[in-house]
Each structure stands twice: as C-alpha cells, then as structure tokens.
Amino acid sequence: MTSALQVIPAATLRAAATVASHNGQYRLTAMFANDERPVHGYFAVYAIFTGKGEPACKTIKAIIKQDEPLEFPSLTPLMAAAAWYEREIHDLFGLVPFGHPDLRPLVLHENWPHGLYPLRKDFRPDMPVPEGGGQYPVPSVQGEGVFEVPVGPIHAGIIEPGHFRFSQAGENIINLEAKLFFTHRGIEKAVEGLPLPMALYRTERICGVCSVSNTLSYAHAVETMAGAEVPARGQYLRVLAAELERLYNHVGDIGNLCAGVGFAAGVSHGSRLKEQLMRLNERLTGNRFLRGWVTLGGVHMDITRDMAQDIQQTLTGVTRDFAELLGLLRNNDAFLDRINTTGILPYQAAVDLGVVGVAARASGIDSDVRRDFPYAAYRDFSFSVPVYTSGDVAARLWVRADEAVESAKIVGQVLDSLPSGNFKTALPPVKPYSTAFSLTESPRGSNLHWLMAGEKGTIYRYFVRSASYPNWPALTVAAPGNIIPDFPLINKSFELCYACLDR
Amino acid sequence: MLNLFRKIIKTGRVTEHYDSGPVPPRFRGEVVLEESRCRNCQNCREACPTGAIAFIDGKLIIDNNACIFCGRCIEVCEHNALAHTAEYRLAELQGQLAGKIKSILHRSLNIRHIDAGSCNGCDWEMTALNNPVYDLQQYGIDFVASPRHADMLMVTGVVTRNLAQALAMTYEATPEPKLVMAVGACAASGKVFGKSYAIRGAADTIVPVDIYVPGCPPRPAALIYGLLLALDRLGGKHK
Ligand code: SF4
Ligand code: SF4
Numbered sequence: 001m002t003s004a005l006q007v008i009p010a011a012t013l014r015a016a017a018t019v020a021s022h023n024g025q026y027r028l029t030a031m032f033a034n035d036e037r038p039v040h041g042y043f044a045v046y047a048i049f050t051g052k053g054e055p056a057c058k059t060i061k062a063i064i065k066q067d068e069p070l071e072f073p074s075l076t077p078l079m080a081a082a083a084w085y086e087r088e089i090h091d092l093f094g095l096v097p098f099g100h101p102d103l104r105p106l107v108l109h110e111n112w113p114h115g116l117y118p119l120r121k122d123f124r125p126d127m128p129v130p131e132g133g134g135q136y137p138v139p140s141v142q143g144e145g146v147f148e149v150p151v152g153p154i155h156a157g158i159i160e161p162g163h164f165r166f167s168q169a170g171e172n173i174i175n176l177e178a179k180l181f182f183t184h185r186g187i188e189k190a191v192e193g194l195p196l197p198m199a200l201y202r203t204e205r206i207c208g209v210c211s212v213s214n215t216l217s218y219a220h221a222v223e224t225m226a227g228a229e230v231p232a233r234g235q236y237l238r239v240l241a242a243e244l245e246r247l248y249n250h251v252g253d254i255g256n257l258c259a260g261v262g263f264a265a266g267v268s269h270g271s272r273l274k275e276q277l278m279r280l281n282e283r284l285t286g287n288r289f290l291r292g293w294v295t296l297g298g299v300h301m302d303i304t305r306d307m308a309q310d311i312q313q314t315l316t317g318v319t320r321d322f323a324e325l326l327g328l329l330r331n332n333d334a335f336l337d338r339i340n341t342t343g344i345l346p347y348q349a350a351v352d353l354g355v356v357g358v359a360a361r362a363s364g365i366d367s368d369v370r371r372d373f374p375y376a377a378y379r380d381f382s383f384s385v386p387v388y389t390s391g392d393v394a395a396r397l398w399v400r401a402d403e404a405v406e407s408a409k410i411v412g413q414v415l416d417s418l419p420s421g422n423f424k425t426a427l428p429p430v431k432p433y434s435t436a437f438s439l440t441e442s443p444r445g446s447n448l449h450w451l452m453a454g455e456k457g458t459i460y461r462y463f464v465r466s467a468s469y470p471n472w473p474a475l476t477v478a479a480p481g482n483i484i485p486d487f488p489l490i491n492k493s494f495e496l497c498y499a500c501l502d503r
Numbered sequence: 504m505l506n507l508f509r510k511i512i513k514t515g516r517v518t519e520h521y522d523s524g525p526v527p528p529r530f531r532g533e534v535v536l537e538e539s540r541c542r543n544c545q546n547c548r549e550a551c552p553t554g555a556i557a558f559i560d561g562k563l564i565i566d567n568n569a570c571i572f573c574g575r576c577i578e579v580c581e582h583n584a585l586a587h588t589a590e591y592r593l594a595e596l597q598g599q600l601a602g603k604i605k606s607i608l609h610r611s612l613n614i615r616h617i618d619a620g621s622c623n624g625c626d627w628e629m630t631a632l633n634n635p636v637y638d639l640q641q642y643g644i645d646f647v648a649s650p651r652h653a654d655m656l657m658v659t660g661v662v663t664r665n666l667a668q669a670l671a672m673t674y675e676a677t678p679e680p681k682l683v684m685a686v687g688a689c690a691a692s693g694k695v696f697g698k699s700y701a702i703r704g705a706a707d708t709i710v711p712v713d714i715y716v717p718g719c720p721p722r723p724a725a726l727i728y729g730l731l732l733a734l735d736r737l738g739g740k741h742k
Contacts, residue, residue: 153666157648161666183660183666189699207623208621269510292573
C-alpha cells in the first residue's frame with residue numbers, strides 16, 4: 001500500500017483533513033493519539049485516510065507541543081466517523097477536540113476518576129486508581145407514550161456485555177443509545193515496553209474469533225518496520241488461516257441469524273457446520289480458533305499433505321451441506337419476511353460512518369481490503385467481492401453466504417498452488433521509534449493496527465482499530481424504526497465484536 | 504417444509520459423548536515437566552507470556568490456570584524438559600464442595616454466563632456446548648437467561664474495571680446455594696493481559712470461585728469435563 005505522511009501543527013488539523021479527504025475520495029480510517037513527549041517533546045494526533053487513488057493512504061500527524069494548550073480542532077463536524085476516535089483520545093490522553101458535539105466518556109466509565117489519563121507515558125501501570133464517581137448522562141427522547149428500556153450490560157444469552165438504552169413508542173424503537181467498552185482491558189497500554197514477539201500473544205487474544213486477522217495485522221506492521229520478507233509458502237499459509245477464520249465465522253453467523261427469527265433447524269445446522277470447521281482448525285493448529293499459527297516472519301507450523309487433503313475433504317462436505325442450509329433459507333417465506341427490509345443501514349450513513357466489511361458491502365459499498373490493498377498472497381488468487389444494496393438484515397446474510405463460498409474457493413486455490421520452501425523467516429532488528437501500520441480483512445471487515453517501536457525491539461505505542469469500531473455506531477442508525485423484538489436479529493446481522501472494539 | 508424434513512432426516516443424529524473423539528496430534532494440552540532433564544536455567548519462565556511458570560525452591564511449577572498453552576516454554580527449553588500432552592481435562596475443584604453440590608444435585612443444573620472481560624473465545628466455546636454435537640442438555644445441564652434461575656455462574660474473562668460491579672451484582676442476584684466456575688485462563692488467573700489499569704484480576708478477586716477450568720479457551724469437552732466433575736458425575740472414570 002502506498003502511503004504519504006504529512007506533519008502539521010494541531011491547529012491546522014481541520015484544514016489538512018479537508019484537503020486530505022479530497023472531496024470524500026479519501027475516508028477517515030483511523031484516528032488516535034500518541035504521547036511522544038519523551039522522544040520528541042510533543043503529543044501527536046494521527047489521522048489515517050484511505051482511498052482508491054494514489055497514494056492509497058494518507059497519514060496526517062498533528063503536533064501539540066508541550067507548552068501549547070492540549071487541544072486540537074475536532075474533525076467530527078466535518079466527518080461523523082471521527083466522533084468516537086476523538087472521544088477516545090479525550091478519555092485516554094486528555095487532549096481536547098474542541099468543537100466536538102459530545103465529549104462524554106467512551107472507553108473509561110464513570111468509575112474512572114477525572115483528570116487521570118492512562119495512555120500518557122507518565123501514567124504507570126502500577127499506579128493505584130481511586131474509584132471515580134462520575135455521571136453518564138443518556139439523552140432521553142421526550143413525548144407522549146415514550147418510555148425507555150434499559151438492557152445489559154449482562155444479557156440473557158451467552159453473549160458479550162454492552163448496555164443499550166432503547167427509547168420506545170409502543171414496540172417501535174425511536175432511538176438507541178449504546179454504552180460499550182465494558183470489556184476494555186487496556187491492552188494497548190499493557191503491551192507498552194514488551195518485546196515485539198511477546199506482545200503477539202496478547203494481540204492474538206484481543207478477540208477469539210478474529211485471532212488470525214488481528215495477529216496478521218500486527219505481524220504485518222512489525223514486519224514492515226523490520227523490513228522482513230515473509231517467504232511465499234508462509235504468505236500462502238497465512239491466506240489459508242485467514243480464509244478458514246472467515247469460513248467458520250460466516251457459517252456460524254448465518255446459523256445464529258436463524259436464532260434471531262426462531263428458526264431452530266437453521267440454528268442447529270449452522271452450529272453443526274461451524275463445529276466441523278472448528279474441529280478442522282484444531283486438527284491443523286491444535287487450537288479451535290487457529291491460535292498459534294500466525295507468527296512474526298511467517299507462520300509457526302506447516303501443513304502436511306494429509307492435512308491439505310483433510311482440508312479439501314472437510315470443505316467439500318461442509319460446502320455441500322451449507323448450500324443445502326441456504327436452500328432452506330432462500331425459499332422460506334416466513335424467514336424472508338423477517339429479514340427483508342429489516343434493520344436497514346442506508347448507503348450514505350454507511351459511507352459517513354466509515355462502515356467496513358460485510359455491513360459495508362451489504363449497503364452498496366464495494367470495498368474489501370483483500371482486493372483493494374492486497375496483503376499476504378491475496379494478489380495471487382481470484383475471488384469476487386459480493387455487493388448488495390438493500391442494506392437490510394437479508395443483505396448482510398447473503399453477503400456472508402456468498403463470501404463463504406468464495407473463501408472455500410480461495411482455500412482451494414491456496415492448496416492447489418502452495419509453493420514449497422520455508423514458511424518463516426527471521427526478523428531483522430527494528431529501528432527505535434520507527435512506525436508502521438497494516439490493514440487486514442477480518443470476517444467483520446478491516447482491522448487496522450498501528451505500531452511505534454521503542455528501544456531494543458519493544459513496543460512504544462500500539463493502536464488497534466478493529467472492524468467493529470466504525471460499525472458499532474451503524475447499529476444505532478439501523479435499529480430505530482424497527483420493533484424491539486427485531487433488535488437481536490439486527491444486532492446479530494452486524495455481528496459486532498465487543499472484545500475487538502473494547503480492547 | 505418437505506425440504507426441511509428431508510434435510511433433518513438426512514443429517515441424522517450428530518450428538519456425541521463429550522470425550523468420544525480422539526484428540527488431534529497437534530493439540531496443545533497440559534504442559535508436563537521431565538524433572539531429570541530440567542537444568543534450572545529458567546529460560547521458560549522468562550519466555551512465558553502469562554507468568555504461568557515459577558521456580559519454587561529450584562523446582563519448576565506450572566500454574567495451569569494461567570497457562571494459555573502457547574508452547575513457548577517448550578520451544579525455548581534447550582534440554583527438552585517440557586512437553587505438551589493431549590490432556591485437556593484440567594478442571595479443578597476448590598476446597599470442599601460436597602455440601603453445596605449435594606443440594607444442587609437434586610435438580611438439573613442451570614447455568615448463567617457472565618462475560619467479565621473476555622476475548623469472546625471462552626464465550627464462543629460455551630455457545631458451542633449448545634450445538635447438536637455436544638448438546639449439553641443431554642446431561643441435564645442448561646443455560647438460563649436470569650441469574651435468579653441459576654445454580655451456577657460461569658465467568659469468562661479477566662474482570663475488567665468496567666464489569667466488576669456487574670459481576671458482583673449478578674452473583675448477589677443468584678440464589679444460594681450457588682456454584683461459580685471460572686472459565687479459561689483469564690477468569691482463572693487474571694494474568695493473560697498482564698498488569699493493566701483497566702483490569703481488576705481473576706474472577707476470584709470479586710466473587711468466590713468453586714471450579715477452575717484452564718484453557719485459552721478450554722475446548723468444549725474440557726468445559727463439560729469441568730461441569731461433570733463439579734457435579735460429581737464422573738464416577739471412577741476421571742483421572
Ligand atoms: S505453554 Fe505458554 S503459557 Fe503455558 S506455561 Fe508454557 S509458555 Fe507459559
Ligand atoms: S482465556 Fe483465552 S479464550 Fe478465554 S477469554 Fe481469556 S484470552 Fe480469551
């Protein structure tokens with residue numbers, strides 16, 4: 001991916017971002033801060049834009065010197081996608097995006113004391129943090145017959161934690177407020193100072209079902225900094241891992257969507273097929289979530305000829321079975337009635353929020369990191385990127401269905417043309433304070449990891465922007481106008497990770 | 504409708520006993536030490552990403568609850584003193600449970616899940632218990648929607664600052680007698696992500712824990728083993 005870097009004083013950030021976005025041709029992909037005072041004497045706010053032109057990616061680094069007021073002009077009035085990034089920067093670094101319409105805490109909750117900023121360098125991990133007693137105001141919707149339904153953070157199923165506040169008129173959702181970051185583990189801070197190879201184990205555990213994608217993003221960033229060339233076999237095996245991850249996720253998610261409409265046979269078949277794929281994963285890597293496969297410089301273990309055969313056989317069986325499951329859904333009017341026109345995310349909202357992955361492609365945005373910014377060996381394979389335009393639950397389901405079929409085809413191509421030779425290379429040393437970032441396409445969309453190295457091959461700053469990050473706010477756009485019983489279905493169709501988001 | 508019946512009949516019965524299949528050769532289970540080979544170099548201790556290895560009086564001890572079964576210690580051991588086995592049945596009971604279990608055993612077991620800060624790996628493996636292959640209900644065990652209906656809480660994840668209160672309140676809301684199972688390295692040890700401003704620690708820093716199930720995540724069979732062990736239903740069969 002070609003990229004350009006522009007360093008500016010923070011006060012000019014808004015103007016620079018306007019130019020960089022090039023009339024919307026480049027979209028804000030990530031925004032984060034870094035405490036570079038010990039190295040350079042300033043705070044930096046980074047904004048990364050990606051687009052289809054040349055260069056593919058533009059990074060703006062806005063500098064706030066130590067003696068300047070700790071603020072920068074908010075980009076949120078220009079681009080909605082900046083809203084959460086800036087709230088997060090405000091929480092973790094205490095930098096103020098002035099002009100931001102909503103500076104409530106995002107990542108740190110009311111239990112966090114005012115004026116303590118954990119991602120600053122002078123905040124030590126062993127510092128005792130007293131309980132804060134803040135408030136979290138939730139804007140309410142007023143009107144006759146309007147009432148609120150609070151849900152979570154602990155939900156009724158086996159599911160991750162988040163708090164939702166529905167404003168209702170009868171069954172109809174008028175407004176949805178989502179309070180998230182309950183599973184915020186502070187991973188970005190906790191890896192600071194760790195040797196790069198050691199942090200890989202934490203990266204792999206940001207999220208269970210995006211283990212491969214997160215590790216790949218991290219590995220690519222480290223390899224870019226080190227100038228390492230991963231051997232072709234390693235690159236192919238990485239694609240294999242990534243596609244197997246997509247497969248078990250998509251197949252399982254389609255099964256889970258059936259739960260949202262109470263179609264029990266669909267749930268059973270989906271979860272049965274997912275189980276077959278996870279068992280395949282375990283046979284290949286010793287872990288059902290493919291953990292331990294991707295490593296810095298390549299992959300940790302090879303596949304044998306028997307394993308290649310096992311993959312092919314398993315996928316042949318699963319693909320046939322999966323097609324039959326889709327058949328049961330495709331001409332099932334009761335099912336289609338529930339998913340068609342439910343939970344629509346309009347194209348323009350998806351564009352404005354910077355939505356990625358399945359959700360973007362279901363709302364008419366033709367984007368896929370594997371094709372647009374190819375990594376690993378993706379350039380060597382042909383596959384199509386399904387795009388639907390209805391933006392409803394159905395579209396998100398069919399995108400997944402089509403993608404699963406494409407994934408199986410990619411796996412076939414990998415196995416047919418797997419190069420021989422090494423699958424791993426040694427990592428050259430990384431220059432202190434060099435930076436790099438990388439994008440990969442997880443089952444949920446693009447995952448961006450940004451790194452700055454510290455002394456002696458350690459981490460100075462690690463920033464993770466998962467696919468769920470830009471997609472979460474989209475849920476609050478898609479839900480209103482629907483009835484509350486459809487919310488689980490709409491939620492499932494986005495299949496957002498809390499763990500990836502919260503970090 | 505006809506197609507649906509055809510599919511159901513064609514698929515047939517897929518339910519298995521939890522430990523019926525062989526464990527794949529690459530599976531990374533319990534790490535064991537061959538004491539005579541250990542030269543006390545402590546390379547493994549330094550290499551372990553979760554601090555699961557300690558040397559106490561010169562003797563290597565592995566804390567299964569903190570182990571993520573990554574194999575790094577085995578890689579760095581130059582004396583081949585460490586190895587993975589296929590053993591995944593690592594659940595352990597804490598203290599005297601007999602009384603509690605007896606009063607719960609009269610009924611079927613109802614479980615409430617709490618994600619206290621997990622990566623969702625453990626959660627998905629709990630979900631897998633409901634698939635037709637493991638079919639947890641065959642053991643009379645089921646997941647329920649409310650802590651008020653639960654006999655047991657299964658806690659996943661390192662307890663985050665933002666979830667500590669929810670965990671404590673859920674525990675409070677569960678009627679006595681109640682069991683708590685810490686699922687996975689995060690909940691069992693709290694060590695997976697190291698020291699962090701956002702983490703409170705293992706599940707037992709907030710609520711009393713009765714059963715620890717190691718793994719990252721524990722495979723569904725390991726979870727079922729833990730459940731059956733807790734319910735004293737394994738007879739003489741377990742190791
Ligand atoms: S397998 Fe990994 S986590 Fe477990 S003791 Fe060895 S190095 Fe530590
Ligand atoms: S134990 Fe492992 S799988 Fe379970 S929540 Fe922690 S990191 Fe995830």
